[in-house]
Amino acid sequence: MSESIEKIDTFVLFGVLGDLSIRKLIPAWYYLERDGKLSDSLKILGVGRKLVSDDELRDKVKESLKTHVSEEYIDNGIVSRLIERFFYCACDLSKDEDYSNLNEKIQDWSMPAAFYLAISPSLFESVCDGLNSAKLISPSSRIVVEKPVGYNLESSQEINEKLTKHFDESQIYRIDHYLGKETVQNLITLRFANSLFSSQWNSKGIEYVEITAAESVGIEDRWGYFDGMGQLRDMVQSHLLQLLCLIAMEPPNRLDDQSIRSEKVKVLEALKSLDKDNISSNFVSAQYTDGEIDGVKKPGYIDEDGANQDSKTETFVAIKTEIQNWRWLGVPFYLRTGKRMASKTTQIVIHFKSDGHYIFNESQESLKGNTLIISLHPTEGISLQVFTKPHGVEKHSTVRSDPMSLDFIKTQKLLNIPSGYQSLLMDILSGNQSLFLCREEVELAWKWCDNALEASNQSNQDLYFYSAGTDGPIQSKELISSNGHSWYEE
Amino acid sequence: MSESIEKIDTFVLFGVLGDLSIRKLIPAWYYLERDGKLSDSLKILGVGRKLVSDDELRDKVKESLKTHVSEEYIDNGIVSRLIERFFYCACDLSKDEDYSNLNEKIQDWSMPAAFYLAISPSLFESVCDGLNSAKLISPSSRIVVEKPVGYNLESSQEINEKLTKHFDESQIYRIDHYLGKETVQNLITLRFANSLFSSQWNSKGIEYVEITAAESVGIEDRWGYFDGMGQLRDMVQSHLLQLLCLIAMEPPNRLDDQSIRSEKVKVLEALKSLDKDNISSNFVSAQYTDGEIDGVKKPGYIDEDGANQDSKTETFVAIKTEIQNWRWLGVPFYLRTGKRMASKTTQIVIHFKSDGHYIFNESQESLKGNTLIISLHPTEGISLQVFTKPHGVEKHSTVRSDPMSLDFIKTQKLLNIPSGYQSLLMDILSGNQSLFLCREEVELAWKWCDNALEASNQSNQDLYFYSAGTDGPIQSKELISSNGHSWYEE
Numbered sequence: 018m019s020e021s022i023e024k025i026d027t028f029v030l031f032g033v034l035g036d037l038s039i040r041k042l043i044p045a046w047y048y049l050e051r052d053g054k055l056s057d058s059l060k061i062l063g064v065g066r067k068l069v070s071d072d073e074l075r076d077k078v079k080e081s082l083k084t085h086v087s088e089e090y091i092d093n094g095i096v097s098r099l100i101e102r103f104f105y106c107a108c109d110l111s112k113d114e115d116y117s118n119l120n121e122k123i124q125d126w127s128m129p130a131a132f133y134l135a136i137s138p139s140l141f142e143s144v145c146d147g148l149n150s151a152k153l154i155s156p157s158s159r160i161v162v163e164k165p166v167g168y169n170l171e172s173s174q175e176i177n178e179k180l181t182k183h184f185d186e187s188q189i190y191r192i193d194h195y196l197g198k199e200t201v202q203n204l205i206t207l208r209f210a211n212s213l214f215s216s217q218w219n220s221k222g223i224e225y226v227e228i229t230a231a232e233s234v235g236i237e238d239r240w241g242y243f244d245g246m247g248q249l250r251d252m253v254q255s256h257l258l259q260l261l262c263l264i265a266m267e268p269p270n271r272l273d274d275q276s277i278r279s280e281k282v283k284v285l286e287a288l289k290s291l292d293k294d295n296i297s298s299n300f301v302s303a304q305y306t307d308g309e310i311d312g313v314k315k316p317g318y319i320d321e322d323g324a325n326q327d328s329k330t331e332t333f334v335a336i337k338t339e340i341q342n343w344r345w346l347g348v349p350f351y352l353r354t355g356k357r358m359a360s361k362t363t364q365i366v367i368h369f370k371s372d373g374h375y376i377f378n379e380s381q382e383s384l385k386g387n388t389l390i391i392s393l394h395p396t397e398g399i400s401l402q403v404f405t406k407p408h409g410v411e412k413h414s415t416v417r418s419d420p421m422s423l424d425f426i427k428t429q430k431l432l433n434i435p436s437g438y439q440s441l442l443m444d445i446l447s448g449n450q451s452l453f454l455c456r457e458e459v460e461l462a463w464k465w466c467d468n469a470l471e472a473s474n475q476s477n478q479d480l481y482f483y484s485a486g487t488d489g490p491i492q493s494k495e496l497i498s499s500n501g502h503s504w505y506e507e
Numbered sequence: 508m509s510e511s512i513e514k515i516d517t518f519v520l521f522g523v524l525g526d527l528s529i530r531k532l533i534p535a536w537y538y539l540e541r542d543g544k545l546s547d548s549l550k551i552l553g554v555g556r557k558l559v560s561d562d563e564l565r566d567k568v569k570e571s572l573k574t575h576v577s578e579e580y581i582d583n584g585i586v587s588r589l590i591e592r593f594f595y596c597a598c599d600l601s602k603d604e605d606y607s608n609l610n611e612k613i614q615d616w617s618m619p620a621a622f623y624l625a626i627s628p629s630l631f632e633s634v635c636d637g638l639n640s641a642k643l644i645s646p647s648s649r650i651v652v653e654k655p656v657g658y659n660l661e662s663s664q665e666i667n668e669k670l671t672k673h674f675d676e677s678q679i680y681r682i683d684h685y686l687g688k689e690t691v692q693n694l695i696t697l698r699f700a701n702s703l704f705s706s707q708w709n710s711k712g713i714e715y716v717e718i719t720a721a722e723s724v725g726i727e728d729r730w731g732y733f734d735g736m737g738q739l740r741d742m743v744q745s746h747l748l749q750l751l752c753l754i755a756m757e758p759p760n761r762l763d764d765q766s767i768r769s770e771k772v773k774v775l776e777a778l779k780s781l782d783k784d785n786i787s788s789n790f791v792s793a794q795y796t797d798g799e800i801d802g803v804k805k806p807g808y809i810d811e812d813g814a815n816q817d818s819k820t821e822t823f824v825a826i827k828t829e830i831q832n833w834r835w836l837g838v839p840f841y842l843r844t845g846k847r848m849a850s851k852t853t854q855i856v857i858h859f860k861s862d863g864h865y866i867f868n869e870s871q872e873s874l875k876g877n878t879l880i881i882s883l884h885p886t887e888g889i890s891l892q893v894f895t896k897p898h899g900v901e902k903h904s905t906v907r908s909d910p911m912s913l914d915f916i917k918t919q920k921l922l923n924i925p926s927g928y929q930s931l932l933m934d935i936l937s938g939n940q941s942l943f944l945c946r947e948e949v950e951l952a953w954k955w956c957d958n959a960l961e962a963s964n965q966s967n968q969d970l971y972f973y974s975a976g977t978d979g980p981i982q983s984k985e986l987i988s989s990n991g992h993s994w995y996e997e
Contacts, residue, residue, distance in 0.1 A: 203896045210894035210906045212862035213877040217706060272866050372702035376762050387703040401891065401911055404700035406693045408915070416700045421891055421911040425898070 022448030023157045026058045026127040029119070031110065031144060032135035033063025034077060037163065041194070042135065043081040045438035050099040051092065054443060062123055063105045074105035110140045116147035129157040131190075131445050138167070142179040149183045161190040161445055164255045164454065168246055170463040177456050190445055191454040195256045197437020199425055200397040202452065204263045204365075205272070207391070207399065214389070215268075217369060220346045224386055225502050227351045227366040228260050231358035233310055235485065236332070240323040247330045247470075249302070252354040254466040258285065259454070260365060261350060265340050274450040278458065285461035287342040291469040293476045298499070299338065300473055301481060301492045302331035305357040308485030315357060315485040329480050332356045335493035336469070337500075351497050353504065357485040363393035366505040377416050388505065390420075398424035512938030513647050516548045516617040519609070521600065521634060522625035523553025524567060527653065531684070532625065533571040535928035540589040541582065544933060552613055553595045564595035600630045606637035619647040621680075621935050628657070632669040639673045651680040651935055654745045654944065658736055660953040667946050680935055681944040685746045687927020689915055690887040692942065694753045694855075695762070697881070697889065704879070705758075707859060710836045714876055715992050717841045717856040718750050721848040723800055725975065726822070730813040737820045737960075739792070742844040744956045748775065749944070750855060751840060755830050764940040768948065775951035777832040781959040783966045788989070789828065790963055791971060791982045792821035795847040798975030805847060805975040819970050822846040825983035826959070827990075841987050843994065847975040853883035856995040867906050878995065880910075888914035 032038055049055050063074050078100050082091060106122045108115040123130065132148060134141060141162065148154050160180060167173030180189050195201055208215060217223065230252055236243045243251065262281035269276035291300055306317040319326045333355030340350065369386040388402040400422040407417045444452060481490035488504070497504060522528055539545050553564050568590050572581060596612045598605040613620065622638060624631060631652065638644050650670060657663030670679050685691055698705060707713065720742055726733045733741065752771035759766035781790055796807040809816045823845030830840065859876040878892040890912040897907045934942060971980035978994070987994060 199896070199898060206867070206894060206896040206906050209863060209866060210874060211877050212859050212874070213703065213707065213879075213891070213893075216712065216860075216862040217703065222706065268863065269866065369702050370706075372706040373699060373758065376699060376759065377696070384700065384702070387701050389703075399893070399911070401703070403703075403889070403913060404696060405913070405915070406689075406696040408689060416696055419913050421889070421913040423893060423895070423909050423911040425895070 023129065024056070025129060025131045025157075025159065025446050025448070026056055026060065027123060027130035028059065028061045028446070029064060029123070029130050029132045030061060030135060031064045031133060031140075033074065033105070034065040034067060034069075035135050037135040038063070039077070039081045040085055041438050042133070042442070043078055044085045045442055046102075047082050047086055047095065047099055048090075048439050049442060050102075051090070051095045054439075055102075056446075058127060059102060059446070060104065060123075060126055061102050062119070062126075063103060064108050064110075064119065065105070066107065066109055068107045069105055071103070071105050075100040075103055078103050110136065110147065111143050113143070113147050113150055116151035116153070119148075120151040120153060123153075129155045129159070131159040131161060133161040133445070135163065138162075138176050141176055142182075145179055145183045154183050156185070156188075158184070159188050159190055159445060159448070160184050161192060164191060164193045164459075165246075165250065166191055166454075166459050167463065168250055170460060170467050173459055173463045177460070181456075186456060187450070189453075189456075190450060191456075191459060192441055193255055193259055193454060194437050194441065195393070196259060196452040197439070197441040198393055198397065199437070199440075200391060200393050200399075201260070201263065201437070202440065203399075203425065204260075204391065205277075208264075209268055219344045220348045222370055223348055224368045224370045225349045225351065225500070226264060226368070227353070227364075227505055228257050228264070229352075229362060229364055229366075229504070230257060230354040231360065231362045231488070232354075232356050233358060233361045233486075235305070235315060235357045236318065236321050236324075238322065240321050244325065244328055244330045247302075248332050248354055248356065249334050249466055249470060253334060253336070253352060254462050257352045257354060258288075258462045258465070261288075261352070262458070264365060264367075265345060265350070267344065272451065274453075277451045278455045282455070282457050282461065283342075284340060285458060285465065287340045287345075288461075288465055289339040289341055290465065291336070291338070291472050293472045296469070296472040296476055296478060299336060299496070300469060300478065301333075301335040301490065301496050302473065302478065303333040303355070303481035303483050303490040303492070304328075304330065305332050305355070305485045306482050308357070308487065310357070310359070310486040317485065318357075331480060333358075333483060333489050333493070335489060335496050337496055349497075349500055349502065351502070351504070353489065353493060355483070355489050359486055359488055361394055364505075365391040365393075367391070368502070368505075390505065396424055398422060513619065514546070514938070515619060515621045515647075515649065515936050516546055517550055517552070517613060517620035518936070519552045519554060519613070519620050519622045520625060521554045521623060521630075523564065523595070524555040524557060524559075525625050527625045528553075529567070529571045530575055531928050532623070532932070533568055534575045535932055536592075537572050537576055537585065537589055538580075538929050539932060540592075541580070541585045544929075545592075546936075548617060549592060549936070550594065550613075550616055551592050552609070552616075553593060554598050554600075554609065555595070556597065556599055558597045559595055561593070561595050565590040565593055568593050600626065600637065601633050603633070603637050603640055606641035606643070609638075610641045610643060613643075619645045619649070621649040621651060623651040623935070625653065628652075628666050631666055632672075635669055635673045644673050646675070646678075648674070649678050649680055649935060649938070650674050651682060654681060654683045654949075655736075655740065656681055656944075656949050657953065658740055660950060660957050663949055663953045667950070671946075676946060677940070679943075679946075680940060681946075681949060682931055683745055683749055683944060684927050684931065685883070686749060686942040687929070687931040688883055688887065689927070689930075690881060690883050690889075691750070691753065691927070692930065693889075693915065694750075694881065695767075698754075699758055709834045710838045712859055713838055714858045714860045715839045715841065715990070716754060716858070717843070717854075717995055718747050718754070719842075719852060719854055719856075719994070720747060720844040721850065721852045721978070722844075722846050723848060723851045723976075725795070725805060725847045726808065726811050726814075728812065730811050734815065734818050734820045737792075738822050738844055738846065739824050739956055739960060743824060743826070743842060744952045747842045747844055748778075748952045748955070751778075751842070752948070754855060754857075755835060755840070757834065762941065767941045768945045772945070772947050772951065773832075774830060775948060775955065777830045777835075778951075778955055779829040779831050780955065781826070781828070781962050783962045786959070786962040786966055786968060789826060789986070790959060790968065791823075791825040791980065791986050792963065792968065793823040793845070793971035793973050793980040793982070794818075794820065795822050795845070795975045796972050798847070798977065800847070800849070800976040807975065808847075821970060823848075823973060823979050823983070825979065825986050827986055839987075839990055839992065841992070841994070843979065843983060845973070845979050849976055849978055851884055854995075855881040855883075857881070858992070858995075880995065886914055888912060
């Protein structure tokens with residue numbers, strides 16, 4: 018139980034000068050400071066290769082806040098309180114002897130520490146070994162790594178082996194920042210505290226489920242990295258499958274880490290594997306060509322800076338899958354994600370089954386089920402489409418669809434802040450692993466994605482194309498319309 | 508089917524100078540004119556005892572609009588168009604010979620006509636006879652009467668006998684203006700076009716139902732009239748039982764008049780009768796004493812102008828009842844209505860059953876079901892209470908309740924207009940009886956109310972008291988809390 022777990026006051030951030038720290042983690046610490054969530058004794062040690070002083074780091078922190086926190090939220094008092102917590106230690110992470118610097122710097126600090134690896138996975142092993150030889154690891158230390166862990170099952174297993182050399186599974190925090198979003202966390206409450214939904218959250222009540230993560234950004238300066246991954250590995254393996262797990266899992270017995278993780282693992286185990294016999298009707302991959310977004314011309318994927326013109330890497334996938342268990346018999350789960358799409362939209366759409374006879378006009382068109390839209394971006398909230406009578410004196414000759422909405426940003430005064438890191442950082446400090454991924458989940462997700470890619474390659478599936486600024490290739494619509502379904506459009 | 512029914516262009520309004528016409532009907536005609544709903548050939552003949560000219564009537568119409576239509580909606584062009592439709596005929600309704608004036612006045616008008624009786628029921632018989640002897644009734648004429656029809660079963664039957672002397676049931680339109688409200692009409696769409704609700708709209712999905720019509724007004728200048736009625740007859744017999752029927756009825760086969768009426772009749776037939784054996788635990792009546800509403804002192808019922816100090820008439824009732832059929836086995840329906848309560852609120856609250864195990868904190872308090880609030884006043888709309896995670900970095904230690912709302916006034920740009928008469932007037936013209944009451948409904952409702960009053964008298968039930976400006980006597984809360992339920996409070 019979380020009650021017995023030690024609270025941590027020493028946070029060591031490897032890669033403090035890197036992109037992730039500057040853009041996401043430091044701003045997240047700021048919001049936590051502002052909201053009074055941080056213990057007085059919390060200290061943060063930034064680790065980097067460059068030789069900078071504590072004060073120079075603090076200047077970098079200030080700069081990060083200036084750039085990445087909206088001006089209206091900046092308060093100098095809070096900035097000062099926060100930067101006092103930051104210290105710096107220069108360290109070449111590949112050199113075992115450098116870790117003694119670390120030891121020296123935090124010898125008076127409260128222990129155990131949390132080690133956050135905002136660095137390349139290639140350095141994970143040396144960091145673990147270095148921390149070990151510097152005797153900085155205790156059974157209560159925590160180590161944090163960012164998803165994706167690896168780029169396929171094998172590399173993921175290698176990384177996990179390195180981490181488990183010195184850390185137990187209960188000490189490893191694999192972050193998927195999607196899971197820090199308020200709405201994602203709300204999925205659990207939404208599903209298990211609302212009888213209206215929970216009583217129909219199964220194949221008797223639900224017709225199909227969509228999970229969409231559309232991005233409007235292209236690949237830009239990380240072409241080389243992305244081209245080795247592709248959209249399936251970059252987005253489905255991590256974020257989309259996690260959302261799927263939270264939507265589909267059985268009610269956990271309790272809300273503790275183990276109960277939730279074990280339910281998520283069960284979903285991944287039940288996820289129908291894509292193989293060469295079924296891949297053609299269940300998997301669409303595509304790459305963007307040039308097009309326009311908001312009136313601005315965008316190059317195609319193979320014309321981006323640094324691109325290889327022959328690349329066959331997918332920037333879009335649409336997948337139809339099923340969860341082979343009692344609850345979800347025959348309910349299609351559609352996943353869709355792509356780059357350079359019309360807008361950045363992340364949402365889960367639950368299509369409830371129709372239940373009844375259509376009495377609202379003479380054409381006897383079939384009754385549609387209600388739709389629950391869970392938005393993660395651009396807004397965070399939930400919205401239920403209900404059918405109502407169109408206003409006016411005419412009687413019931415038709416129905417209209419209106420949204421009943423609950424906007425978490427409005428009702429809960431959520432800030433328009435760019436990440437879910439605050440909540441995850443707090444979980445690391447307090448030792449709550451429920452929103453972090455266990456090894457089994459990560460590896461099952463990789464295995465499923467590896468199978469899909471392999472099946473697609475083996476059967477020489479076509480790579481389709483879509484113009485930048487659209488919602489993907491026509492084959493994505495066909496994938497779902499063959500079941501009489503369609504992607505939700507606002 | 509309504510397709511084959513004649514459209515009416517001649518509307519005869521008996522009591523055109525009376526309160527109902529001036530305050531409700533004329534303004535309703537205005538909104539219909541404004542919205543272009545009226546046929547060019549529609550004419551309205553106002554009938555009254557006073558000798559006034561057409562022009563004088565038109566001045567009265569203008570005056571009514573000035574007083575009873577919000578200034579922002581008044582457009583002189585529309586006013587002019589409307590008053591051109593109005594004509595006047597003086598007529599002593601008790602004199603058979605006066606009806607020839609009527610005949611003369613509308614001899615060139617299109618026939619058949621609709622006759623709207625905005626007059627005392629004591630005159631209904633002479634009007635019917637007079638219309639008959641003046642040969643103004645054809646098989647397609649319509650006659651409209653306002654609820655309540657009578658003050659008990661017997662008087663209601665007498666009135667119905669008088670109407671049916673010359674009119675067939677299909678020609679009689681018994682108005683309950685509640686049923687013209689957009690939200691009330693929306694109940695049918697809400698229930699039968701939304702699978703999420705319809706699939707749980709029964710004893711398996713619903714824990715209990717509340718119907719509340721609280722008024723903040725007292726009795727004021729109609730003390731004598733009200734004292735002979737009491738709140739049960741004044742409000743429950745008409746409005747509340749109608750709402751109950753719409754909430755509880757089985758899905759009609761079609762949305763035509765007969766299908767809906769016959770389903771409503773079935774609800775009233777299945778309504779558990781209150782008798783002397785069960786009345787004490789199911790019926791609370793009370794009278795208001797002096798108190799304060801919004802800081803203004805209000806006298807008690809027996810201190811109102813014209814009051815009889817010994818009156819034992821109830822101004823409040825709370826009732827627990829059941830619908831004895833398959834759908835509603837064991838589901839309590841609570842009705843509550845009173846005068847001089849804290850505010851004017853009319854709402855139906857559906858409490859869905861809890862479905863699940865509470866996992867959100869350690870106290871293991873039981874999970875609450877969702878609540879659907881259908882508001883008729885002060886707003887018109889629906890709102891679903893959903894449980895969400897309180898914002899913040901804390902994990903799922905508790906839930907909060909947030910409303911997902913659909914405000915018909917906002918989404919459908921409903922005007923803040925005082926009545927549901929527009930829609931009902933259009934129904935009269937087009938011959939749609941589905942929102943009017945059939946004789947059987949009215950008489951079953953009276954019978955049920957008569958039984959309740961008789962049982963209460965026979966068992967000498969206490970009349971309780973409540974201060975003006977409160978939500979009724981404590982016994983009203985006890986009535987419902989004995990089942991572990993409570994009245995919904997915002």
